[in-house]
Amino acid sequence: GAGVSQSPRYKVAKRGQDVALRCDPISGHVSLFWYQQALGQGPEFLTYFQNEAQLDKSGLPSDRFFAERPEGSVSTLKIQRTQQEDSAVYLCASKLSALGTGELFFGEGSRLTVL
Amino acid sequence: AQSVTQLGSHVSVSEGALVLLRCNYSSSVPPYLFWYVQYPNQGLQLLLKYTTGATLVKGINGFEAEFKKSETSFHLTKPSAHMSDAAEYFCAVSDQVGGAQKLVFGQGTRLTINP
Numbered sequence: 001g002a003g004v005s006q007s008p009r010y011k012v013a014k015r016g017q018d019v020a021l022r023c024d025p026i027s028g029h030v031s032l033f034w035y036q037q038a039l040g041q042g043p044e045f046l047t048y049f050q051n052e053a054q055l056d057k058s059g060l061p062s063d064r065f066f067a068e069r070p071e072g073s074v075s076t077l078k079i080q081r082t083q084q085e086d087s088a089v090y091l092c093a094s095k096l097s098a099l100g101t102g103e104l105f106f107g108e109g110s111r112l113t114v115l
Numbered sequence: 116a117q118s119v120t121q122l123g124s125h126v127s128v129s130e131g132a133l134v135l136l137r138c139n140y141s142s143s144v145p146p147y148l149f150w151y152v153q154y155p156n157q158g159l160q161l162l163l164k165y166t167t168g169a170t171l172v173k174g175i176n177g178f179e180a181e182f183k184k185s186e187t188s189f190h191l192t193k194p195s196a197h198m199s200d201a202a203e204y205f206c207a208v209s210d211q212v213g214g215a216q217k218l219v220f221g222q223g224t225r226l227t228i229n230p
Contacts (some may be wrong), residue, residue: 004158033217042119042205042220043159056217091158095216104216106151106158 002026004107006092012113013082021077021110025094029105032075034067035091037109043091049075050098082114117142117208121221129229134178134193136224138206141187147209148189149218150180154202162204165189176200201228 005024013019025032030051035043036059045059051072060067064082069075079086089109096102122137140146147166151159163174170182176199180191189206203225207218 042222045217103161108158
């Protein structure tokens, strides 16, 4: 596609439910990032993939958060046993190359509300 | 660790007036600095970036920013505000560990334009 696509755009979950958020990066982009943006805050780094390899997951807040990119394209962020503090917009971004300062392209985000 | 401080969570200016959004950073290595804009329910869009070279950087939509190492600042300016500039603006610094360009964002400044 022309840009980074994320789905669902909006998700409401009951506390304790599992959710899965999908990211379709720009075709051919090597680097893929997930960020979490709480209400009124700037985005915070969660995890980074270079192709299918998850090179950095230092930002994942707990072991309830899991991300994968098995074929080096589409990525899924999974949150198990959701808690109210998980409510946020989850942003996916992709970049053409692994190195350098090429532009990072962001998707529109998936807004998760946990009741 | 790198960090970004944006002074003023809300800035309001009149249409046609100067826009000044302040950003100070902390970095133990020469920083790469970025400004992103976020319109409601949309992803982040890159306005401009500083990597190396000229310290005055010009971006899209008439915005520019100046890197001042002595002041650890990267303030964003636009000579004449337009109604379409109303949005949330984020300053970010790049963590270049591993070359992944992991971004650390400030908390954002909401810009309102008064007619």
